[in-house]
Amino acid sequence: MSKSSKKVYLDYAATTPVDKEVMEAMLPFFCINYGNASSLHSFGQKSKEVVESSRTVIAKGLNMENREIIFTSGATESNNLTIKGIFNALSRHPNFSTKKLHFITSKIEHPCILDSMKYLEKTFKDLVEVTYLDVDEEGLVDLKDLERVIQKNTVLVSIMFVNNEIGTTEPIKKIGQLIKTIKNQRFKSHNKYPLYFHSDATQAPSYYKLDTKDLNLDLITINAHKIYGPKGVGVLGVKKNTIIEETSHGGGHEFKKRSGTLNVPGIVGLGKAFELAEKQRKENVKKVRQLQDYFINKIKSQIKDVGLNGSTKHRTPNNINFSFEGTEGESVLLMLDQEGIAVSTGSACSSNSLEPSHVLLAIGKTHLQAHSSIRFTLGKFSTKKQLDYTVDKLKSIIEKLRKISKGVKF
């Protein structure tokens, strides 16, 4: 569609390019060392060995034990496994079958969390209830709200680390402390219901240290393709003693928590990508944060009637989300694409639903504001020059679209 030879990728929250180092680490495991990691022969054992070294890298980074790292097909599966796996195990457990199981999440989670929760609510009405926490206008979960809704039968609190649309970073450490306090109270009062804390940290590893002990997390989700690794591979970190059952039955792989032949090249890539994320984090945060400040200020000073969505203080370094009054997101996206610039929209008008982003509505934006939003996400290969080019094109595109929409009012 692009008429421009220039290519500017500003959609790193959708996916990232694979780092060359990651690709090189993966290559031998397609045609040379292709063994099934479960096989006992030397081909298999070589695969097993590299899977285990990836596991070690990730376990170390998340401050968990090796056997607490479950490789999956990505964040969607890890999140599904968390919710359905805990439900499956607890709903049939003799100790926990007297009361409904109570789950808590926020209204701005990724659809794989929200739809898994809705699925349980719909299919097992008598066994489960779910609370969807409101967020404030910056997208933050309120700790007092959370404390208020935790009940004796609450078994899972799942709150994302970084929101993928508006970049808000949730107070995970404080939530973890609250959960720990409640766990201690339950212990003293002989309430045997477990209370697990899960975070979908898919958007986080490039910018935030994910120490599950420090954060008091029982479960954590990450994937490879948001951190310069391959698509279709992820991790669910599960603290030992968590009562969870596999949802995909078969050969009993991954400590009986996730059956299926291991994606060896993918797992090698994920291990390498995570290692690089850890190594480059400090430098990345600094570089990307500077670009973010530069871009936000430049848009604000060059284009009138714009609004930054999300938080200024609690914001991941790589997310910039603006509403441009008098325009609709898809139109802006298409025109930027013609200039070779790739962005994303909060509007779901392109999918089957006509409703705009649930996240923007949850932070109190009107339908119109939500429809006029554009998400730019930066990454380690972004440059100031790319951002200058983008603002330049953006400015004339917004002018053009405002001319087309001039005169219409809701």
Place this chain on the structure above:
Amino acid sequence: MYSKKVMDHFTNPRNMGEIKNPDGEGEVGNPVCGDLMKIYIKVESKDKQEMIKDIKFQTLGCGSAIATSSMVTELAKGKNLKEAQEISRDDVANELEGLPPAKMHCSNLATDALKKAIKDYYSKK
């Protein structure tokens, strides 16, 4: 996702703008899906027929909302009011070489805006 024709009308919309003192105008929209359109017409009587002499649109919306607005004005221009009223959403979509299913409602909006403008003309007569 979009045909070449849609992209062409989106990028170079025909008859875009406003008519001062129009003979009829029609505004339709749906804030939930984020689209709003306004169509202005100038009518001329010739050989006992009422023709659309000039037509312009203004649209806030997605790619197909802009393209369907542009296309409906192009189809209506020069037609008599009866013919113009009969332009259907499928006519608009077909002339654009198709629209994704989720976007068909946009061609509805465009023909609705035109019908409303014609109705407005009659009501003022």
